Amino acid sequence: MAESGVPPSAPAAQRVLVGACGMGNGHASRQLNLVSQLQQRGHQVAIVTFGDGIAALDEAFPAHVPIAVPTHHPGGWVAMTPTGIDVSRSADNGRALDPRGDAWNFALCEQVVEQLGGAPDVVLTDYEPASAQIAYMLGSRLVTTEQQSKFLMYRTPDAGGYTRWHEAAKLRYFFPAADHRIASSFFPMEWDRDERYSGELIEPILRPDIPLLVPEVDDTSVVVYLSPYAPLHQDPAGFLAALAEFPQVTFTVFTNRPIDDAPQNVTVSPFDRQKFTEALRSCSAVVSTAGHQLLSECLYLHKPVLGLPFDVYEQQFNAMMLEHFGIGMRSDGLSPDVLRTFLAGREEFAARARDLAARRFTGSSAGLLDRIGL
Secondary structure, three states: OOOOOOOOOOOOOOEEEEEEOOOOOHHHHHHHHHHHHHHHOOOEEEEEEOOHHHHHHOOOOOOOOOEEOOOOOHHHOOOEEOOEEOHHHHHHHHHOOOOOOOOOOHHHHHHHHHHHOOOOOEEEEEOOHHHHHHHHHHOOEEEEOOOOOHHHHEOOOOEOOEOOHHHHHHHHHHOOOOOEEEEEOOOOOOOOEOOOOOOEEEOOOOOOOHHHOOOOOEEEEEEEEOOOOOOOOOOHHHHHHHHHOOOOOEEEEEOOOOOOOOOOOEEEEOOOHHHHHHHHHHEEEEEEOOOHHHHHHHHHOOOOEEEOOOOOHHHHHHHHHHHHOOOEEEOOOOOHHHHHHHHHOHHHHHHHHHHHHHHHOOOOOOOHHHHOOO
């Protein structure tokens, strides 16, 4: 082994730009793992992110990684219908942007080149469009690492009134070309391939701390996660009233939404990664919006999930898979009857989650950086 600690067979150090969508914590969570590995291999890394991604990734690594934040990102103004992009509404949203902003991300590109000391050799993007624009501008190799690309690669059925093109249209707009598409999935893809779109399907990429956990099951503890990026389908008072019907259970609600007058069996906490991870480790079940990353972590830890999906295809599909594989339930809202049925089925859901996890977590994400030349 060389004195630097990098194996002699490792690829030469490269300049790598990592893009992470900052809407929610899932995209940034995946990049915690990849950025750590890139640093260990001696690559020079910079990050493009925004929103929640800044807090999740800033100062999260042994060596400092500079972060550049786009002024505008397409995800903030692209409007959708159940079957694709709403061009008229998107045009109105785009015209409303501050004309003094860096709408085409040239200044962002300049900042990244300065941070890396040159153009990136490779751009890894997890659903972050501005970093992909930089790859297109500078001719860098582009690798997409989000989980949504599986909806390009497979002819998946409709879910919750939405078609796969609700997701695939955004992917074709944000990332029209990629040198390599890598998509993760907590469920097997049992549908026909769409041969127009090549790519590699792997197991979920977990946060580095998740595989180190020793899960326990406290039947009196249920974790509730409410993402700030979509409204509840019901009045918050009705949501809390459903929780109050089960005084034998302590519901720890992680949310940045204001919640007043919580019942005695409800503990409200702003999202804190360390506290959330410990609660997830020891709880008996999870009630949550249906983001892929959290559902993947729950599957790995054999935690049943009651999914409350956003009005987007990806979350509707994830929630449908909870029921399809018998590892949880989906619902558009929370009621005492729904929660009672879910809590009564925890043991069976957990057993099926254990079986599915053995099928999904097979090591297919190991060696990913080797396969893409990093």
